[in-house]
Amino acid sequence: MEEVDESKQLVLQIGAALKRYRKENNMSLDDLAELTGVSKLTLGNIERGETNPTLGMIWKISKGISLPLLALFKSEDPVSLYRAGEGLRFSNEQKNWVIEPVFKNASSDIEMCRAYIQPNSSYHPEGHHVNTTEIATVMTGSIEIQVNEEIHTLNQYDTISFRADSPHSYTNHTNSETVLHIALKYGF
Template identity: 25%
Template sequence: MAVEGKDRSKALEAGAQMLSGQLGKTVQRLRKAYNLSLSELAEQSGVAKSIISQIERNETNPTLATIWRLSQALDISIDRVLSSADDEPFIEKASRADTPILVSEDGKMRLAIIGWIKTVEWLQWYDVQAEPGAVLESDSHQRGSVECLSVLEGEFEVEVGGVVQQAKTGESLRYRCDRPHTVRCVGSTPGRAVMVCILKAAVMD
């Protein structure tokens, strides 16, 4: 359940204090994931370049307003910037009825959304089942996004920018998905795969 109003502000302020040592690294990783210079991030966020530099070096404790402006410029929720790992163990179960299904236009490829809703802004993954000849055409995702298709059964083909590559059972294809791309089941038997999409907001080295 989302925290609202004053409780939300208190939670964010507490998160900012608790993660002061990690915030700079997070901002720097996000900036680099976007291929932004300090000057470009300063221009987009309205936060002075010198302040951003100090934040990245953990030499200052930014105000909530500053964190908010940076989160907007980096296209990521402030909750995620300030979120901390919960040490409490948990197990969540999603039933088949609770799992959304996407279907390709030709009706021959089905993608069960098995990813976690809390990661949907930066990481998505799907259980792919396809009939022979199935085609999934996708528009461009956010700039800098990468997709991975790991084939469990059958044979698939991926086309990006005129480049085509195939993968059989046990093989994987990784490709830029920030441009139109097409996935096809090219074998004579049904195909099964796991598809993972790492979006532009992912925090990566």
């Protein structure tokens, strides 16, 4: 039997989780499309593992069904080890923002990930779930984080906490990659 590569396994896992959610909630693809703002065709392709959704698409689905993002990647293992640079990685379309889930089997209201932002680039995330708190700690480098209209500059080991459902962005003005540890605490 042919071995399925990790990215294909990920796509299949997302599709299975989405289909399971839809079935458990007695929803049609039309219902899910209305709830998430993602087309029925795209959702069907995701469920069948026929498309590799972008990070923005996954956020949109997660927000629409009021599930933490990593719930779509939940692991049943009682012990999980996530090494930096190995395992799951998601990027935005520009490839200047990459996240690695730290705990896929975390509780339903807290998620943790490592985030990498490339030199001289910015990332403007989709709005997160209502009442979500984001906590970001700079592990290497420095970052400028704008929350609403206020700009905060953080250096190595500095931490910021803010309402993640408000407009925010990350900008790396340096010539080196910046690494962050991000925790999301959902308020639902």
